[in-house]
Amino acid sequence: xxxxxxxxxxxxxxxxxxxxxxxEAQYVDNWTMPGMVWMALVRPPYVHATIDAIETAEAAxxxxxxxxxxxADLELxxxxxxxxITEDIKVxxxxxxxxxxxxxxxxxxxxxxxxxxxxxxxxxxxVSITATELPAVTDIEKAAADGAxxxxxxxxxxxxxxxxxxxxxxxxxxxxxxxxVTERYVxxxxxxxxxxxxxCLAYGVPAMNEWTLVSATQIPHIVKVTLSxxxxxxxxxxxxxxxxxxxFGSKLNVYAEEALALALAKRLGRPVKWIEERSENYxxxxxxxxxxxxVTLAADEQGKLIGMKFVELADMGAYYQLLTPGIPELGGxxxxxxxxxxxxWYEFRGVVTNATPTDAYxxxxxxxxxxxxxRAMDVLARKVGKDPAEVRRINLHxxxxxxxxxxxxxxxxxxxxxxxxxxxxxxxxxxxLRKEQAARRDAGxxxxxxxxxxxxxxxxxxxxxxxxxxxxxxxxxWDGATIECLPSGEVIxxxxxxxxxxxxxxxxxxxxxxxxxxxxxKVTVLHGDTQVSPLGMDTYGSxxxxxxxxxxxxxxxxxxxxxxxxxxxxxEVSEDDLAWADGAYRVSGAxxxxxxxxxxxxxxxxxxxxxxxxEPHLNATAVYxxxxxxWPAGAHVCxxxxxxxxxxxxxxxxxxxDDCGTVINPMIVEGxxxxxxxxxxxxxxxxxxxxxxxxxxxxxxxxxxxxxxxxEIPHMTTDNSQETPSSTNxxxxxxxxxxxxxxxxxxxxNAVVDALSHLGVTEVGKPASPERVWRAIQEAxxxxxxxSGGLGGATPAQQEGGTA
Amino acid sequence: MRQISITVxxxxxxxxxxxxxxxxxxxxxxxxxxxxxxxxxxxxxxxCTVLLDGESVKSCTLLAxxxxxxxxxxxxxxxxxxxxxxxxxxxxxxxxxxxxxxxxPGMLMAAASYLKENPAPTEAEVRESLExxxxxxxxxxxxxxSILDAAGQMSGAKA
Numbered sequence: 009x010x011x012x013x014x015x016x017x018x019x020x021x022x023x024x025x026x027x028x029x030x031x032e033a034q035y036v037d038n039w040t041m042p043g044m045v046w047m048a049l050v051r052p053p054y055v056h057a058t059i060d061a062i063e064t065a066e067a068a069x070x071x072x073x074x075x076x077x078x079x080a081d082l083e084l085x086x087x088x089x090x091x092x093i094t095e096d097i098k099v100x101x102x103x104x105x106x107x108x109x110x111x112x113x114x115x116x117x118x119x120x121x122x123x124x125x126x127x128x129x130x131x132x133x134x135v136s137i138t139a140t141e142l143p144a145v146t147d148i149e150k151a152a153a154d155g156a157x158x159x160x161x162x163x164x165x166x167x168x169x170x171x172x173x174x175x176x177x178x179x180x181x182x183x184x185x186x187x188x189v190t191e192r193y194v195x196x197x198x199x200x201x202x203x204x205x206x207x208c209l210a211y212g213v214p215a216m217n218e219w220t221l222v223s224a225t226q227i228p229h230i231v232k233v234t235l236s237x238x239x240x241x242x243x244x245x246x247x248x249x250x251x252x253x254x255x256f257g258s259k260l261n262v263y264a265e266e267a268l269a270l271a272l273a274k275r276l277g278r279p280v281k282w283i284e285e286r287s288e289n290y291x292x293x294x295x296x297x298x299x300x301x302x303v304t305l306a307a308d309e310q311g312k313l314i315g316m317k318f319v320e321l322a323d324m325g326a327y328y329q330l331l332t333p334g335i336p337e338l339g340g341x342x343x344x345x346x347x348x349x350x351x352x353w354y355e356f357r358g359v360v361t362n363a364t365p366t367d368a369y370x371x372x373x374x375x376x377x378x379x380x381x382x383r384a385m386d387v388l389a390r391k392v393g394k395d396p397a398e399v400r401r402i403n404l405h406x407x408x409x410x411x412x413x414x415x416x417x418x419x420x421x422x423x424x425x426x427x428x429x430x431x432x433x434x435x436x437x438x439x440x441l442r443k444e445q446a447a448r449r450d451a452g453x454x455x456x457x458x459x460x461x462x463x464x465x466x467x468x469x470x471x472x473x474x475x476x477x478x479x480x481x482x483x484x485x486w487d488g489a490t491i492e493c494l495p496s497g498e499v500i501x502x503x504x505x506x507x508x509x510x511x512x513x514x515x516x517x518x519x520x521x522x523x524x525x526x527x528x529x530k531v532t533v534l535h536g537d538t539q540v541s542p543l544g545m546d547t548y549g550s551x552x553x554x555x556x557x558x559x560x561x562x563x564x565x566x567x568x569x570x571x572x573x574x575x576x577x578x579x580e581v582s583e584d585d586l587a588w589a590d591g592a593y594r595v596s597g598a599x600x601x602x603x604x605x606x607x608x609x610x611x612x613x614x615x616x617x618x619x620x621x622x623e624p625h626l627n628a629t630a631v632y633x634x635x636x637x638x639w640p641a642g643a644h645v646c647x648x649x650x651x652x653x654x655x656x657x658x659x660x661x662x663x664x665x666d667d668c669g670t671v672i673n674p675m676i677v678e679g680x681x682x683x684x685x686x687x688x689x690x691x692x693x694x695x696x697x698x699x700x701x702x703x704x705x706x707x708x709x710x711x712x713x714x715x716x717x718x719x720e721i722p723h724m725t726t727d728n729s730q731e732t733p734s735s736t737n738x739x740x741x742x743x744x745x746x747x748x749x750x751x752x753x754x755x756x757x758n759a760v761v762d763a764l765s766h767l768g769v770t771e772v773g774k775p776a777s778p779e780r781v782w783r784a785i786q787e788a789x790x791x792x793x794x795x796s797g798g799l800g801g802a803t804p805a806q807q808e809g810g811t812a
Numbered sequence: 813m814r815q816i817s818i819t820v821x822x823x824x825x826x827x828x829x830x831x832x833x834x835x836x837x838x839x840x841x842x843x844x845x846x847x848x849x850x851x852x853x854x855x856x857x858x859x860c861t862v863l864l865d866g867e868s869v870k871s872c873t874l875l876a877x878x879x880x881x882x883x884x885x886x887x888x889x890x891x892x893x894x895x896x897x898x899x900x901x902x903x904x905x906x907x908x909x910x911x912x913x914x915x916x917p918g919m920l921m922a923a924a925s926y927l928k929e930n931p932a933p934t935e936a937e938v939r940e941s942l943e944x945x946x947x948x949x950x951x952x953x954x955x956x957x958s959i960l961d962a963a964g965q966m967s968g969a970k971a
Binding site for chain 2: 021022024025026027028029030031032033035037038125126201202203204205251252253254256285286287508509510511675676678679682683684685686687709710711715717718719721723724748
């Protein structure tokens with residue numbers, strides 16, 4: 009027998025890659041069917057208007073047009089909204105097509121179906137809308153003010169929800185503490201921009217009322233449950249997430265176009281396909297962030313936190329999508345960060361505006377929270393005259409390995425924060441950098457050096473079902489795994505997670521390989537199809553490994569329990585005489601007498617001589633519901649050079665030290681951190697959805713919305729060597745998909761402010777475009793923000809476009 | 813309609829096309845070459861990058877009639893006829909240079925074109941060469957490493 013090293017922990021190359029690097033992947037736009045027709049949406053030329061008439065005759069007469077349909081023609085039910093977070097929440101209901109009123113630029117009024125893609129798009133342009141335009145409001149403070157234009161008259165207000173955490177500890181400290189920091193932070197809307205736009209294909213067997221929806225979604229299982237009403241049956245709806253080209257939360261939703269494609273496939277008896285154009289994506293796919301915080305920190309003279317208080321205004325957009333008001337609430341459990349204050353307060357108001365609905369965007373509530381905590385921590389450091397790293401250090405919660413109550417009211421699974429900070433400071437060469445910074449300041453260098461430090465904690469592994477229930481979320485947070493051991497020795501794993509770039513096929517195979525003593529290449533992972541793998545809650549909230557991955561462990565336990573019974577029978581020993589070692593059940597004292605899982609799978613398959621009461625076939629299903637969230641943590645450091653003449657900030661070093669518990673595949677973990685940090689850097693320096701005075705999105709394409717390229721994103725240094733096991737699950741895993749996006753925005757902005765603090769700059773705004781930074785310098789040094797003109801925003805190279 | 817003749821991945825095609833048809837949709841929908849993806853409508857993202865007479869172009873920016881008489885290479889023909897991966901494909905796999913994979917065909921074609929121009933680039937040059945190709949998953953770092961590694965492999969193979 010050969011002792012094998014575990015596969016968990018190794019940088020196993022991805023088994024997903026071959027089809028993706030050869031052009032053989034099957035994204036939804038590659039699916040086609042006989043008789044298939046195309047759908048195009050008619051988006052309005054208004055952002056706020058009452059509809060007087062919709063004229064469809066001209067479009068209907070166009071070549072190839074099969075039909076033009078309005079809300080009145082289809083009479084579809086409302087789109088799902090599943091998180092009514094308070095008892096008195098007002099719900100701005102969304103229908104797949106709007107019939108009475110247009111409330112944002114993506115609010116489609118009609119849908120055209122035609123034989124060909126371009127025929128549908130051409131005809132959609134000929135549908136004319138007669139409407140009475142209304143004043144629009146996209147600014148959250150203006151929308152929340154008395155007298156603002158109302159989006160939903162029946163709700164009587166634009167402030168549709170007010171959620172109060174309830175607080176903890178003595179609330180008087182926010183007035184009485186020796187040191188009080190009060191700050192206001194604005195985080196603009198962001199547009200997720202998965203490089204694959206959304207799209208779907210609905211088809212079926214009309215005579216049987218059986219329907220399949222293929223959709224570029226993160227959540228096939230949730231789509232199936234919530235859209236079953238469209239066809240009138242849950243059991244007859246199958247949802248497939250094929251290869252999906254990124255999501256970042258924007259495909260964690262149930263969209264109008266999915267409902268429409270299904271409804272029209274049923275109505276027309278033909279397969280119906282829709283592929284989003286990027287210009288549609290900017291207005292019709294959910295946005296993220298869009299929040300305003302008032303922050304109060306209470307501390308002693310040494311900078312030791314006493315209390316933390318956050319009052320937020322959050323932009324909901326024109327309607328609630330699947331989770332909209334739940335997103336800020338998710339952040340409400342992490343505003344203490346990795347710190348240990350005695351008092352806590354958080355509340356937010358959700359405001360509807362004439363803009364695209366907001367919903368989850370990578371991190372979902374936790375980046376917003378972490379941004380304001382970490383920005384305010386730097387202000388506290390300046391106020392008490394301490395180094396920002398030191399102020400964090402003295403406030404870090406003491407280490408703990410078992411679930412420990414935090415001031416937010418939830419228990420954190422495990423944490424050891426200070427070594428993460430030490431490691432990050434060591435990797436960046438912190439002390440030396442501070443010396444260089446001082447030298448450049450003394451020299452009055454044009455290019456000043458700034459260092460930003462963040463320590464963070466996040467809450468992921470969504471989620472314990474009982475807590476979700478207490479938070480009024482409609483579904484559970486469990487996930488499932490089914491394992492089938494085939495007589496060939498190969499293994500099929502059906503997982504309820506639905507990857508779209510995260511490498512679950514590879515990582516899940518590593519978990520199975522270790523558990524069952526087979527090679528990862530012998531494992532096939534099936535996912536993203538509700539008929540193949542019906543038990544699941546999909547992929548979001550860094551939940552996949554810490555819920556779906558743990559379900560695999562429990563399914564393997566069941567497999568091994570059965571395998572042990574069969575092995576004992578075949579080896580003619582008692583089960584107690586068998587021990588699992590080196591990939592087989594072995595007889596104690598005679599380890600060569602053994603049965604492997606592939607051997608037992610054969611016995612269980614031919615079933616010639618199974619022990620009494622044992623069913624043929626070696627298979628098992630487990631459904632796992634976590635008892636707690638998981639809580640990754642880390643420390644990030646960013647070093648920037650800011651040109652004080654132009655305001656341009658260049659990142660010259662970025663260090664990410666993250667503790668995500670047990671690492672299954674360090675290569676994949678590093679890739680997740682890279683991508684997450686890059687998205688956070690984009691948020692900090694480049695990206696911002698901008699609306700003009702009348703409510704038009706002016707950053708309405710990739711030419712105006714500045715997604716950074718390889719030129720703008722720096723080389724990053726990552727470290728995931730600290731693996732504090734989660735006490736929530738037996739794998740010890742915590743999750744890593746969102747950590748980078750949570751930690752990096754404040755790290756970068758704090759670095760920019762730090763570079764300029766000796767000039768008197770205390771705030772630069774987000775994103776920290778050269779214009780914003782330059783104005784902040786002018787204001788600090790001359791008292792005037794410089795000449796007016798132009799929008800904020802840097803000019804990344806990809807704006808030039810053209811040939812590659 | 814207008815008739816054109818194009819050679820795609822070595823095979824000649826005579827096609828009758830509306831003059832407004834974009835090359836990428838002709839490749840995808842008429843020739844069934846769905847490896848080339850569409851990510852935007854402003855020639856910004858580069859997911860649709862293919863080679864035209866050996867040089868990278870964004871196939872969503874070109875009308876198909878513009879390539880009459882010319883030669884197009886798509887991701888489907890990057891590997892050898894026997895299935896041997898191109899050194900870039902191999903390097904992307906070994907360096908985890910892709911996650912969701914949607915930008916990957918465009919990245920690979922852009923890099924294949926660039927390495928012909930500059931077989932021994934620096935990291936900064938590779939980054940500059942990718943400015944027309946957006947990726948939302950990887951943060952670019954492993955893509956850049958993959959291309960640098962492939963450049964080394966390719967020059968080593970020639971030596």
